[in-house]
Amino acid sequence: MTSFEDLAIRIMGNSLPERFQARGTMESEFMSKDNVEIAAFIGLDWADQKHVITLQEAGSDQRHRFTVDHTPEAIQSWIQQLRNQFGGRPVAIAVEQKRGALIYALMHVEFLHLYPVNPITVAKMREAFYPSGAKDDPTDADLLLDILISHRRHLRVWIPDDVLTRSIQLLTEGRRGLIDERTALTNQLTAALKTYFPQALDWFGELHTARACAFLLRWPSLQDLKRATASSVRKFYKNQGYRGEDKLEQLMRNIKQAQPLTEDGAVLLASKMMVQALATQIPSLTESIDRYDQQIASLFDQHDDSTLFGSFPGAGPVLAPRLLAAFGSNRARFEFAAEMQQLSGIAPVTEKSGEGIWIHWRLACSTFLRQTFHEFAGKSISQSDWARAHYDQQRARGKSHHAALRSLAYKWIRIMFRCWKTRTPYDEALYCKSLRLRRSPLADELPAAEKIALT
Numbered sequence: 001m002t003s004f005e006d007l008a009i010r011i012m013g014n015s016l017p018e019r020f021q022a023r024g025t026m027e028s029e030f031m032s033k034d035n036v037e038i039a040a041f042i043g044l045d046w047a048d049q050k051h052v053i054t055l056q057e058a059g060s061d062q063r064h065r066f067t068v069d070h071t072p073e074a075i076q077s078w079i080q081q082l083r084n085q086f087g088g089r090p091v092a093i094a095v096e097q098k099r100g101a102l103i104y105a106l107m108h109v110e111f112l113h114l115y116p117v118n119p120i121t122v123a124k125m126r127e128a129f130y131p132s133g134a135k136d137d138p139t140d141a142d143l144l145l146d147i148l149i150s151h152r153r154h155l156r157v158w159i160p161d162d163v164l165t166r167s168i169q170l171l172t173e174g175r176r177g178l179i180d181e182r183t184a185l186t187n188q189l190t191a192a193l194k195t196y197f198p199q200a201l202d203w204f205g206e207l208h209t210a211r212a213c214a215f216l217l218r219w220p221s222l223q224d225l226k227r228a229t230a231s232s233v234r235k236f237y238k239n240q241g242y243r244g245e246d247k248l249e250q251l252m253r254n255i256k257q258a259q260p261l262t263e264d265g266a267v268l269l270a271s272k273m274m275v276q277a278l279a280t281q282i283p284s285l286t287e288s289i290d291r292y293d294q295q296i297a298s299l300f301d302q303h304d305d306s307t308l309f310g311s312f313p314g315a316g317p318v319l320a321p322r323l324l325a326a327f328g329s330n331r332a333r334f335e336f337a338a339e340m341q342q343l344s345g346i347a348p349v350t351e352k353s354g355e356g357i358w359i360h361w362r363l364a365c366s367t368f369l370r371q372t373f374h375e376f377a378g379k380s381i382s383q384s385d386w387a388r389a390h391y392d393q394q395r396a397r398g399k400s401h402h403a404a405l406r407s408l409a410y411k412w413i414r415i416m417f418r419c420w421k422t423r424t425p426y427d428e429a430l431y432c433k434s435l436r437l438r439r440s441p442l443a444d445e446l447p448a449a450e451k452i453a454l455t
Contacts, residue, residue: 038113039089040082043145046070046095046102053078054141056149065141075105083111094148096122096140098158107160115155117147161328168299169325173368175292176322182208182285189216189278196271197222199258203251208286211240213279220272220279222260296321305329311425312416313387314379322372327420337417344369346409374402377409386432387412389445 038058045052050067068078082091088111096119097103106112122143130138138146148155160166186208193200193207199222204212218236219225225233230252237248262268300306300321309315309324326344327334334340341347344366380387387408394404419426435443 036090036113038092039086040091041145041148042091042093043141043143043148044093044095044102045140045144046097046100051102052139052141054139054145056145063142063145065139070102072105075102079106079109079112086111092148092152092157094144094155096144107158114158115148115152116158117144117155121147156333159330159332161330164299164303165324165329168296168303168321169328171292171296171299172322172325175289175296176368176371178285178289178292182282182289185278185282185285189275189282192271192274192278196260196262196267197275198261199254203254208282210283210286211237211242213283214240216275216279220275221268222255222258223263223268224272225255226258293317300324305420305423308419308423308425311419311427312376312380312412313383313426313428314376314381316379319372319376319379323376323416326369326372327416331421334417337414340417341410341413344373344413346370346373346406346413348406373409373413374405377405377412380408380412384428385446386428386435386442389442392445393442 040055040057042056043054047070049070051070052067053065055064055066056062068074090111090113092113092115093106094115094117095103096117098114098116103114106114122140125143125147126138126140161169189207190201197220200212200216201207204215206212215236219228233252233255234248242248297317300317303324305324305327306320309320309327312320312323315323327340338347377387377391381391382388390408390411391404394407395401399407415426415431418424432443432446435446
C-alpha cells in the first residue's frame with residue numbers, strides 16, 4: 001500500500017524543475033565507478049604517523065604489506081607510484097573513514113576509488129575470526145582488504161559532494177562543535193556561580209549572552225556588586241542597550257536585599273577567578289558562532305537545494321543548512337529513506353534473544369545527524385499541524401517527549417527523502433490534503449479551518 005508520505009510527494013508533483021533536468025553527473029559517476037574493472041585492491045589502516053597498507057593486484061593471490069609516512073610528500077609519492085605501476089587504471093581502496101587529512105589527499109585522485117567501511121564491521125570481523133589476539137593475526141589493513149575483495153558488491157564507492165555542499169557540511173558541523181563548547185563553558189559557569197553567587201542565575205537569564213558575561217567580568221561576586229553605586233549599575237545597563245526600566249529597578253531592589261551565600265575568602269577568590277575566566281571565553285565563542293552563521297547563510301543561499309530544504313516548516317536559518325548537509329547533493333548516495341533513518345540513528349534497533357524482543361535507540365550512528373533531525377522535529381511541532389498532531393498522538397500513547405520526537409523525525413525523514421530525490425520543495429497544504437485522501441488518523445486531528453479548506 002502506498003504510504004501517506006509517498007502519496008504526498010506524488011500530489012506535490014512528479015516533474016522535476018527545469019533547471020535540474022540536465023543534472024545527474026554526480027549520480028552517473030557514482031554508478032560508473034561501481035562497475036569498473038579494478039586493477040588492484042588496497043586495505044588502508046590510517047594513523048597519525050604512519051599508514052599501514054596491504055595491496056593485492058587483481059587476479060593475484062599475493063599480498064604486499066608496507067607503510068607510508070603521514071606527510072604530504074610521502075603520500076603524494078605513493079600515489080604517483082600507484083599511477084605508474086598500474087598505468088592510471090582504477091585502484092580500489094577500503095578505508096575506515098570518509099574525512100580527515102588522508103582522505104582529503106586521496107579524494108580527488110581520479111584513478112583511486114574509495115570505499116568507506118564502518119569501523120564496527122572491521123572490529124566484528126576480527127572478533128569473529130581472530131579472537132585470540134595473537135601477534136600473527138591479520139592487521140586491520142588485511143581485514144579491510146578481505147572485506148573489499150569479498151564483499152565489494154555490498155560496499156559503495158564514495159564520491160565526494162561538490163565544494164559548495166562540502167563547505168556547508170563542514171561549516172555546520174564546526175558550528176555545532178562551537179555550540180557544544182559554549183554550552184559546556186556555560187554549564188561550568190553555572191556550577192561556579194552556584195557555589196557562592198547563586199542570585200546571578202536568576203538575575204541575568206541566559207549566562208552566555210554578552211551582557212551577562214560583561215556584568216560578571218565587572219562584578220564577579222555579590223560583594224563586589226554591593227560595593228558598586230546604583231548609578232554605575234544603571235550606566236552599565238544603558239551602555240549595553242538595555243531599556244527595561246521596570247526590570248532594572250527591580251534588579252536594584254534585589255541587589256540591595258540580597259545576602260551572600262558565603263564570606264569565605266578562599267572560596268570567593270577561587271570562584272571569582274574561575275567565573276571571570278569563563279566569562280572571558282564565552283563571548284569569544286559567540287562571536288565565532290556569529291561568523292559561522294554569516295558564512296553558512298551566504299553559502300546556503302547559493303546552493304541549488306536551498307529552496308528545497310528551506311521549505312520544511314521549522315527549518316529556519318540554522319536547521320535548513322544542517323538538513324542539506326545531512327543529505328548532500330549526490331542523489332545516488334541513498335537508495336531508500338531507511339538508509340538515512342539508520343545512519344542518523346533515528347530508526348530504532350530491534351533485538352531478539354530466545355523468545356524475548358526488545359527495541360532500543362541506535363547507539364552506533366552520527367551524533368550530529370541524530371541531533372539535526374531530532375531538533376528539527378522539535379521545531380516543526382509549532383509550524384506544522386500534522387506534526388503537532390503526530391507528536392500529541394505519541395504522547396497520548398505514553399511515549400516520552402524524546403521518543404515522540406524521534407517518531408516524528410522518522411516520518412519527516414521519509415518525506416524529506418522523497419522531496420530530495422525528486423527535487424520537490426515541501427508543501428504543507430498538499431501533504432495535509434494527502435492525509436485526508438488516505439483517511440489518515442492524523443487528518444482527524446487537523447484544525448477545523450484546515451479540514452474545511454482541504455475538502
